[in-house]
Amino acid sequence: MSPVVCIDDLERSALARLDQNARGFYSSGADGEQTLRDNIAAFQRYRLRPRCMVDISTIDLTQTVLGHQVNMPIGVAPTGMQGMAHPEGECATARAAEEMGAVFILSCASNSSMEEVAEAAPHATKWYQLYLCKDRAMTARMVQRAERAGFSALVLTVDVPLVGRRLTISKNGFQMPPQLRLANFASESTQANQRGSQHSTYDQLSTLFDPSLTWDDLSWLCGVTRLPVLVKGVMTPEDAVTAVDRGASGVIVSNHGGRQLDGCLATVDALGPVVAAVGHRCPVFMDGGVRRGTDALKALALGARMVFVGRPLLWGLAHDGQRGARLALQLLHSELRLAMGLCGEIYHSIGGELIMRLCSELLYRAGGEVTMGLCAEF
Numbered sequence: 449m450s451p452v453v454c455i456d457d458l459e460r461s462a463l464a465r466l467d468q469n470a471r472g473f474y475s476s477g478a479d480g481e482q483t484l485r486d487n488i489a490a491f492q493r494y495r496l497r498p499r500c501m502v503d504i505s506t507i508d509l510t511q512t513v514l515g516h517q518v519n520m521p522i523g524v525a526p527t528g529m530q531g532m533a534h535p536e537g538e539c540a541t542a543r544a545a546e547e548m549g550a551v552f553i554l555s556c557a558s559n560s561s562m563e564e565v566a567e568a569a570p571h572a573t574k575w576y577q578l579y580l581c582k583d584r585a586m587t588a589r590m591v592q593r594a595e596r597a598g599f600s601a602l603v604l605t606v607d608v609p610l611v612g613r614r615l616t617i618s619k620n621g622f623q624m625p626p627q628l629r630l631a632n633f634a635s636e637s638t639q640a641n642q643r644g645s646q647h648s649t650y651d652q653l654s655t656l657f658d659p660s661l662t663w664d665d666l667s668w669l670c671g672v673t674r675l676p677v678l679v680k681g682v683m684t685p686e687d688a689v690t691a692v693d694r695g696a697s698g699v700i701v702s703n704h705g706g707r708q709l710d711g712c713l714a715t716v717d718a719l720g721p722v723v724a725a726v727g728h729r730c731p732v733f734m735d736g737g738v739r740r741g742t743d744a745l746k747a748l749a750l751g752a753r754m755v756f757v758g759r760p761l762l763w764g765l766a767h768d769g770q771r772g773a774r775l776a777l778q779l780l781h782s783e784l785r786l787a788m789g790l791c792g793e794i795y796h797s798i799g800g801e802l803i804m805r806l807c808s809e810l811l812y813r814a815g816g817e818v819t820m821g822l823c824a825e826f
């Protein structure tokens with residue numbers, strides 16, 4: 449196989465290695481996959497405006513986020529069931545993030561438990577993603593376990609009031625392989641935790657989730673934890689304002705990688721208005737379709753504090769376990785660094801915080817206006 453020099457190469461390698469069951473689960477989007485495609489295509493509608501003769505001899509990608517210093521403004525989005533990509537699953541991905549100094553978000557639907565991941569990557573900046581379950585006592589127990597295991601933030605995913613219809617998964621009749629389990633639920637007496645049973649699919653897990661959620665429930669979650677709570681799946685300024693009013697310490701603009709509402713707008717298009725609405729109050733993050741360093745730079749220029757990647761890490765993991773996951777992050781890190789250098793765009797320190805310079809001049813969008821990012825500091 450030819451050398452891997454970009455995320456697309458990793459994807460090709462991964463798709464050739466994965467079986468049909470896992471390939472369908474990881475790569476699919478909802479319905480006609482318009483949003484899945486558009487998340488990627490939308491980045492190409494933004495163009496960079498490079499500036500010349502800027503001293504870029506020091507390009508610093510370190511970033512302070514929720515009080516933690518990280519080495520790069522690109523983190524690992526939560527994706528469930530990584531054990532199908534590699535036997536070490538989430539432990540390998542977390543170790544790769546630890547090596548690279550990147551934020552790692554663990555999905556609650558993981559095959560390695562939060563305690564196993566914490567032990568595998570004790571020094572990584574780890575956040576725990578959760579859904580609110582009908583059984584609030586169970587949710588509270590999960591929150592306490594995440595706190596005890598050393599996760600430093602909770603990520604509440606709010607874009608799954610119902611599970612989107614992913615046609616490839618339906619056609620394949622997806623089943624989690626029998627040797628895997630939904631590890632975080634193993635100590636809970638739910639159908640979803642039965643190792644290898646027909647109930648062990650994400651769809652079964654989702655029957656635990658509460659479809660009656662409202663913003664009051666975010667206030668409940670903020671009240672039962674000492675950790676900052678980020679809300680993932682916000683796509684409008686209206687929801688972003690409410691999330692922050694109700695106690696969120698940050699929002700992640702996300703459409704679940706195009707797996708939920710097909711026809712939903714691309715995340716990079718949703719980002720600017722959300723930053724304009726709440727960027728002065730909390731950090732705004734985004735995920736969806738980031739495949740290159742230039743994509744990350746465009747999102748940062750629109751005001752994202754950091755971006756997250758989902759599938760690229762799955763491709764890396766399937767390609768070569770921890771080494772492959774690290775390669776995915778390394779590729780994105782070096783591409784972002786190069787893009788920043790070529791744009792004459794550097795992070796620099798002001799009062800101990802890091803902000804992006806010239807962000808309001810960095811982009812224009814083919815055929816339309818761009819809402820520029822704010823240079824807020826957190």
Ligand SMILES: Cc1cc2nc3c(=O)[nH]c(=O)nc-3n(C[C@H](O)[C@H](O)[C@H](O)COP(=O)(O)O)c2cc1C
Pocket residue numbers: 473474475487525526527528555556557577605680702703704705706707735736737738756757758759760
């Ligand atoms: C296979 C797969 C599983 C996912 N599982 C979860 C999950 O358990 N919880 C969650 O909040 N988001 C989940 N997501 C969404 C990701 O966190 C993220 O929003 C999305 O992958 C970003 O898009 P990208 O894959 O284009 O980078 C999943 C995405 C994929 C592809």
